[in-house]
Amino acid sequence: MTTRRTQVAIIGGGPAGLLLGHLLRAEGIDCLIVERQTRAHVEGRIRAGVLETLTTELLERLGIDAGLKAHGMREEGFNLADGEHVIRIDIARLTGKHVVVYGQTELTRDLIAAAPDRQLEIVFEAGEVAIHDPDSDTPSISYTKDGIVHRVDCAIIAGCDGFHGPSRKAIPAGPERVFEREYPFGWLGILADVPPCHPELIYSNSERGFALASMRSPTRSRYYIQVPSSERLGDWPEDRLWDELERRFAPLAERPVTRGPALEMSIAPLRSYVFETMRYGRLFLAGDAAHIVPPTGAKGLNLAASDVAYLSDALIGYFKRGDESGLRDYETRALARIWKAERFSWSLTKLMHRFPEDGAFERRMQQAELDYLAGSPAMQTAIAENYVGLPL
Ligand code: RFL
Ligand code: PHB
Secondary structure (H helix, E strand, C coil), X not given: CEEEEXXXXXXXXXXXXXXXXXXXXXXXXXXXXECCCCHHHHHHCCCCCEECXXXXXXXXXXXXXXXXXXXXXXXXXXXXXXXXXXXXXCHHHHHCCCEEECCHHHHHHHHHHCCHHHCCEEECCCEEEEEECCCCCCCEEEEEECCEEEEEECCEEEECCCCCCCCHHHCCCCHHHEEEEEEEEEEEEEEXXXXXXXXXXXXXEECCEEEEEEXXXXXXXXXXXXXXXXXXHHHCCHHHHXXXXXXXXXXXXXXXXXXXXXXXXXXXXXXXXXXXXXXXCCEEECHHHCEECCXXXXXXXXXXXXXXXXXXXXXXXXHHHCCXXXXXXXXXXXXHHHHXXXXXXXXXXXXXXXXXXXXXXXXXXXXXXXXXXXXXXXXXXXXXXXXXXXXX
């Protein structure tokens, strides 16, 4: 067994862990990231695509924004469609802000590539990661690598290990602090090197269910459709999905849907989840480790970034000035923003999907809300300001 010491042991090398690691290193704070997967696996995961200003500003502050500047696509509006009727939400006019389409995959690659120069150590393929004594003054983590057990003593443990990681499970919390809602459907996604059918994102509520036309670049498209939770990838040969996308977007998009071989296809279940105990002694949770939103509002990655903005501030205050107030307030500050993003993602999910349990009345409610939205600058502004991201 080996033993070493660092100031902050970060579990998980997804966006939350990588951003936190860089923000701490930028202030000269020692930290170490332990990641269960291989580097290739982490860099290959296809997930989010829409970044709020708050997230892009963090990358700019770190000076890890060359890829973002070169390839990020500035989006000044997006569209919500009801059947054949498209409502454009002009986010630039309504909020003075914009969002940037830049893949989580690319963002993760940029953060990993910048790590060695900034002395940010990432241990990939760390097995059996375990948390010890988080509620004591001498917390530590351990992991195995190449058959050797390593122990890392630290002052703080940051649990950035996603929804299935060990950090949340290390926290005893009563059921009154856990909030969950599962949806009876998932999103079937496809990524392909074909030009997008529309210059802006289209979220569509159609008779055949929800669909989203998104993109990664002018030559790479990302599409999703709503599928019942019972369906498997094997039920969806590529052509069946393209047929479906063609049907849904032909009446809405500027150009026909272009088909191409799938670079990736996957089904993601939809869930809303909040674990309100984000601090336990010297263990702090950030990102998907503490909360999940359905992807409809494009909030998951951005919430991971805002958690980390709060947590890095708190840790910098603690290590630089011995000020514990940021650590004390972390949970309250983070949850205030998390719950608003949970509300937005839930309400947009309810507005844009077909729920199997819904009847004619609920459908009329969706139609009335979309009709109201189409004619109401006030409601468009409310949607736009949530979409670009609420202030920290
Ligand atoms: P991650 O990305 O899950 O990273 C956690 C990391 O922890 C590692 N890990 C462990 N490491 C060590 N030991 C263990 N025992 C470990 N167990 C796990 C994992 O390997 C992983 O590397 O969480 P993080 O960093 O909190 O980031 C959260 C985001 O990834 C997530 O919220 C977004 O992808 C959600 N999301 C979207 N968010 C947006 O802001 N905008 C979007 O447009 C958007 N679209 C999406 C999405 C998520 C999707 N899926 C697949 C769930 C679209 C989809 C389809
Ligand atoms: C994506 O491009 O992957 C994407 C875009 C918007 C969302 C969710 C996912 O709301």
